[in-house]
Amino acid sequence: MKRNKKERQSLLKETIEAKPFITDEALAKSFDVSIQTIRLDRMELNIPELRERIKSVATNNWNETVKALPIDEVIGEIIDLELDKRAISIMDVTAEHVFSRNKIARGHHLFAQANSLAVAVINDELALTTNADIKFTRQVVQGERVIAKARVVGSEKNNRTVVEVLSYVDNETVFSGVFEMFRSTQEKEGNES
Amino acid sequence: MKRNKKERQSLLKETIEAKPFITDEALAKSFDVSIQTIRLDRMELNIPELRERIKSVATNNWNETVKALPIDEVIGEIIDLELDKRAISIMDVTAEHVFSRNKIARGHHLFAQANSLAVAVINDELALTTNADIKFTRQVVQGERVIAKARVVGSEKNNRTVVEVLSYVDNETVFSGVFEMFRSTQEKEGNES
Helix, strand or coil: CCCCHHHHHHHHHHHHHHHCCCCHHHHHHCCCCHHHHHHHHHHHHCCCCCHHHHHHHHHCCCCCCCCCHHHHCCCCCCEEECCCCEEEEEEEECHHHCCCCCCCCHHHHHHHHHHHHHHHHHCCEEEEEEEECCCCCCCCCCCCEEEEEEEEEEECCCCEEEEEEEECCCEEEEEEEEEEECCCCCCCCCCCC | CCCCCHHHHHHHHHHHHCCCCCCCCHHHHCCCHHHHHHHHHHHHCCCCCCHHHHHHHHHHCCCCCCCCCCCCCCCCCCEECCCCCEEEEEEEEEHHECCCCCCCCCCCCCHHHHHHHHCCCCCCCCCCEEEEEEEECCCCCCCCCCCCCCCEEECCCEEEEEEEEEEEEEEEEEEEEEEEEEEEECCCCCCCC
16 A cells, blocks of 8 residues: 555654664665655655764764774774774675675675774774674675674673674664674773783 | 704704694794795705695695685685585785784684685585684784684584684684584585475
8 A cells, every 4th residue: 555645754754763774775665665756755854865864863972083993994984983882883785795696795894894893992002802703694785784883791801891793784683793802901990900 | 052954954844744834934933043044944955835835735635616606705815625524725914904003913804714715615506604603812913824724514404514714823723713604505415405
């Protein structure tokens, strides 16, 4: 059953408010209309495109700087960061990231985005991965946009910090990883050694 | 205590026979002589350089072809392969693989070498990583050569194959990983589905 334009635009607004990271493609599929229709709806409703939405949500709170590595060595684009707490990055999957044969994203690129975000979130000049437990839960293909969210979930003895990273395409989990990071000093809350 | 040349060359020959993957740098350190001395000793003893040694050991048994991906999509250079059994690759760590700040190899490059070897060892047109449990056991720095060895350790239900990868620099473990791989069909020994 197709909705009329007014109903659709009202529901579209609600949906984007609830899921700010949803793509035009996913909206088009869910509303059973063309991507072009979604774009026109967004323009009429004055809703910016996904990348702008993510940035505007994120940069409001982002006044920190990556410490553990130069920002251009982060894989993906960091759009939110609170050191020793959480970080978000986005990566567009292009031809260089996929197997030529089936256009499926290669595991090490998803790993690289997540791992470098786990490094970037650490509030220390030195952060190195000691081990990781990772899962690839859904195939990602060329053209998709992966949003990785890192969260510091705990710190252990011996200057170790545990970071959980979940990566999504259209709100669906495609990768999850728990990274144990070595750092040169304890978190600021902890004892300095 | 320095050995005389004859003693040193005799011991050098034994050492290389026992550890064919040892580098000239490691030999020089262990014999407390310069790298140049080791090179001259090798020339006099007619022992080829490391890369040639690895290749000659490996290619004797290597008459198989990578199936799961084009060989140029493997990260590192495959020097030995027996499908659904084992594989070896080498990767030289250069400036593009390290953090600019401390010249330590970035985790995702070691992961990429190991993961693509785990893909390459699978005797199937399609092989995808579903999960992995990995450890970075020693820092690797620019200029070092990483030798990754993959071994198929078991196959599970649902077209899953478990591959263990151990990566070494100078016989010291720098990375270990257990990769669970999804493939489109069971191994040849198993039931075809």
